[in-house]
Structures are given as structure tokens and as C-alpha cells.
Amino acid sequence: MMAPQDHVPPITALLAGFAGGIRLNSLDPKVVAAGQRCLLDWLGCVIAGNADPFQRPLLEYARKCGGAPEASLLGTGEPGGAEIAALINGSAAHLHDYDDTYLRMYGHPSAAPIAAAFAAAERSGCDGSDLLAAVIGGVEITCRLGRMLGYEAYQHGFTPASQTGVFGAAAAACIAAGMPEDHIHTALGLAGAMASGLHCNGMYSAGLVQIGAAAASGVRCADLAQFGASANPSVIECRSGYAQSRTQAPIWDDTIGDQNAHYEMLDIMFKFHAACGGAQAAIAASAAHAARPSFDSDALSAIDVVVSPGVKRLCRIHTPRSGAEAKLSLPFAVAAGLAGIDTSSIAAYSEHSIDLPVIRRLMAMTEVRASDDIPEWETSVTLRDRSGRAVTEEARADSLERDDAKLWRMLADKFGKLVGPVIGDERAGKIIDAVAQRRSAREIAVLACTRPA
Incomplete structure (x- = not known):
């Protein structure tokens, strides 16, 4: 059973404080390196995913929607609005089931939040350090919430990549846009209204759409918060709220918003076999x-x-x-x-x-x-x-490579094999360098959106 409500930490507020306090120069270098790994791996999965015929219905939808050219549909050379770009890139990230995994949440922690971070960062024009801060904040919140919900939510048929990913996506979009903590708090509350995704969709386009929708919802939540929308400030932990509706035994944690606590993203598993x-x-x-x-x-x-x-x-x-x-x-x-x-x-x-x-x-x-x-x-x-x-x-599966330099080389090799056939080996190499050098989303997007002649 759930703990008595008067003993439950203010999870939503703690996570808002965590996201609002992310500063790249104050983070452990290992956490920063973890963020760069997640970003590089995500980019590879997205560019390869958008080139796959299975992604065609979503790309056609994006073209029909049109909108201001705020962000990139990576690997296609086409622009879209920030929400649409988050939808398409978030879906593509999981298309080959090659994206990273956080085993304690039984799902994929990077697909939705990085899609939101990248789209919002392209639109805002923020620098590479702010992009990386958004990546780290969004992915870490997804991991911490996923750990809090545990296995029961997964057993009930919920998909953690979108269910918890929407909160990470909302936080990531806010960080990339430079929003204050009170706006982040509201955006997280709004994300509670949009959390969705079911395992039974996994073999269909819907399985990708629900992850992309979490990313797009994250961008939308950030925008709505900026324009003055309101939401329950304790949406995650309140009675009949997000956590209680997913599991009867959430792992309540007072340190969930602690900047100095262990970063769960250090334990993310990267795949080197293109399977579940x-x-x-x-x-x-x-x-x-x-x-x-x-x-x-x-x-x-x-x-x-x-x-x-x-x-x-x-x-x-x-x-x-x-x-x-x-x-x-x-x-x-x-x-x-x-x-x-x-x-x-x-x-x-x-x-x-x-x-x-x-x-x-x-x-x-x-x-x-x-x-x-x-x-x-x-x-x-x-x-x-x-x-x-x-x-x-x-x-x-959870035997993790702890040598950062070796893991980066392994991910760079994986990236080249995924992306080279789509945009060419030269541009693939330049993207690897751009991520290592903390280049901005706009700079990376220019490299990622040109097909080889």
C-alpha cells in the first residue's frame, strides 16, 4: 500500500527545483560525459530512424502540419515546428529499439526528453552547454521517476519511456528555453495531464507515436507554462495523482531532487545489439x-x-x-x-x-x-x-562499461554505422566531434540534415 499522504515528499516541487538548479559547470564531469553519451546515441538512433520506411506516415503527417520552421526533422533536411520536430525525432529515436535503456525503470530514458530538449534548443538558439544541461536534466528526471515507480507500473502495461518521459521532456524543454523554476513546476504539473503510453502498442506505429507524443507534450507543457497556464503543483505525489494511478507502492524518495545525489543516468545501458x-x-x-x-x-x-x-x-x-x-x-x-x-x-x-x-x-x-x-x-x-x-x-544485460573513453569509442563506432549510410561518413564524423565539443543544437542540426550526394 502507499505510504500515508502526510509522509510523502513533495516530489513535483523537488523535481522542479532539481531542473531549475541544473548548471553544467557545477556537475560532476562524469555526469556531463554521461549526458554527451546519451545525446550522441540518441542522435544516431533518430537519424537512422527517420530514414526508415516505417517512419513515413509520421513524416507525411509532419509535412501536412507545416508550421514555422523552428526545428529540424533530423536526417531528412526538412524543418518543422518545435512540437512537430519533437514528435518526429522522439518517435524515430525508438524505431529500431536501439536506444538506451535504464533497467530500473524498465524502459528508455532518453528518447522523449532529448527530443524535447533538442527541439526547444533549436528554437531558442541556446548554446551547447544549455542544450547539454537540458539533456541531463530531462534524462535524469525520467530515470528518477522511473525508479520511483518501479516494476509494478510496467507490469500494469504502462510504457515508462512515455509515461515518465513526458515529465523529463517538459523539464528539458524548460531548461533549454531558460525558464525559471516556477515555470518548470507548472510544466511538470501539466505533464501529469499528458502522461500516457501502453505496452500493447509496441508492435505498431502507435508504439513510436506515444514516445514522440511525450516529447511533443513536453514542449507544449513548457510553452503553456510560459503563457500562464496552471496545473496541480503536486500532481505526481497527490492522492489520485500520477504515482498513485500507476502503482500502489511507489518508492518515495526525499533525495529525488537532490543535485548531489547519485545520478541514475550513470547507470544507463547502451545497446550494441539492435534488439530489446x-x-x-x-x-x-x-x-x-x-x-x-x-x-x-x-x-x-x-x-x-x-x-x-x-x-x-x-x-x-x-x-x-x-x-x-x-x-x-x-x-x-x-x-x-x-x-x-x-x-x-x-x-x-x-x-x-x-x-x-x-x-x-x-x-x-x-x-x-x-x-x-x-x-x-x-x-x-x-x-x-x-x-x-x-x-x-x-x-x-546490466554489466556496464565503466571506462568512459572506451564507451565513447564504442558509441562513436555505433553512431558511424547507423548514420554514415544516411548522411555520409564525413558528416557523421563531424557530428561526433560536435557533440564532444558541446556545440549547439542548431550547429548539430545543420550537419544532421543533409543527405549524401
């Missing part, structure tokens, strides 16, 4: 099997996969029929890892890959079982051959 976060460990464990000198896929008779109940619920597709379903399929993840498919490539998740004889054969012998005894983000893959011999490999 729950499939990352399955791919890694299977690839470890395939790397053994004695490995022979033709000798296998059975494959046993053990995951937590939460991961089994998340990766719920046993026999995928499309690339989108393959990203949510543990049998496909295992088969791809064992077959040596380049799972870092978005092209790996396709009907062609699913129909490969080796993939079909390996998926057919794979059994997935949920166990309460296995840690939440760990996956165990046991291969059995015809002689009865069994070999097990285990991997964890």
Missing part, C-alpha cells in the same frame, strides 16, 4: 558459446534458455514473423548469436534473417523458461548435443 534490452544478455551468452573452438551448431539437439519472469514478459515473441518481432524474441536472439549474425546491424532483424535455415533450426530447438531464481537481467543459455553433453554460458 531483455534480449541483450541472450545474444551475448550465445555469442560466447559460438566463440568456443569446439562449438558445432550441427551437433546440437536442444537449447535451454532461463530468464527472469520480467524478461520473459518483455521478450514475449517465441516465433517471430517480422523484423520488429525478432527484436522481442529470445529464440531469435539465441539463434542469431549462435549463427554469428551481426546483431549490431539493424539489417539483421528482418524476415530474411528469420527465414534462414540455420536460424529456423536453432529457434525450433530453443525452449525459454522463466525462473524466480535468476537475477532480473541475467540470461542462462545451455546447449545440449546429441551425446547428452551440456554446456552453459551466462551473461548480464
